[in-house]
Amino acid sequence: MFDGVAARYDLTNTVLSFGQDRFWRRATRAALELRPGDRVLDVGAGTGVSTEELAHSGAYAVGADLSLGMLYAGKRTRPHVPLLAGDALRLPFADASFDAVTISFALRNVNDTDAALRELARVTRPGGRLVVCEFSTPVNPAFRTVYLSYLMRSLPAVARAVASNPDAYVYLAESIRAWPDQAALADRISSAGWRRVAWRNLTGGVVALHRAIRDESAI
C-alpha cells in the first residue's frame, strides 16, 4: 500500500493535515531532547520526511522502513538522509545501538504493535528515549465529532483529488478510528520495556506524542 502512495506522499500529508504535519514533526524532535552527536533511529521513516527533521538537532538520524517504494521516493527527494530497508519487528541493529528511537505515524501500521514496541526497546540503550508520534483521540467531545466526520467523509474525498492511491486514505481514516486512545497506548508502551511513560496532545488530541525511557532492567 505504501509503495502505491509514495510518489505524492509528502504533498498529500501536508494537504490533508492543513499543514499541521510540519508542526507535529518539530514537536516530535523537541520531545526527543536530542543533543549533537546522539544517535537516533526513525522507524517507519517512509520518504525520510520525519528523519530529516530530526537531523536539524545535530544528532545523527537514520531512518528505516519496510516499503522500498517509500525509500526510493525518499532517496530521490532527500539524497542526504540516511535511509535503509528494515522491518520494525526485526530491526537490523544490535542491542542498545541508539540513544533515542522514534516512530511517526507508523506504529499504527505495523502488524504487531506490542512486538514493535519491544523491538524499539531492544535497540535503545538503557536510559535512552522513545517518542511515538501518532494520531489519537481529540479530547473535546464537540471537536471530536467534527474531526471524525472530516476523517470518514471529507478526507477520502480530498485524497481522491491529490493522492496517488486514494484507497489508501480510506484505510488511513479507518485505522485512526480503530487505534487506542492516549491512556490505552501509554499502557501498551509501559508493558513493552519502557518506564516513565507520559503523553502530550497536539492539535487538541488529533495527534499525541508519547514519551518514555528505556527500562534498564527490561528485554
Ligand SMILES: C[S@@+](CC[C@H](N)C(=O)[O-])C[C@H]1O[C@@H](n2cnc3c(N)ncnc32)[C@H](O)[C@@H]1O
Ligand atoms: C504513514 S507512513 C509514515 C512515514 C513518516 N514516518 C512520516 O512521519 O511521514 C508509515 C510508514 O510505516 C511503514 N511501515 C509499516 N509497517 C512497517 C514495518 N513493519 N516496519 C517498518 N516500516 C513499516 C510504511 O512502509 C510507511 O512508510
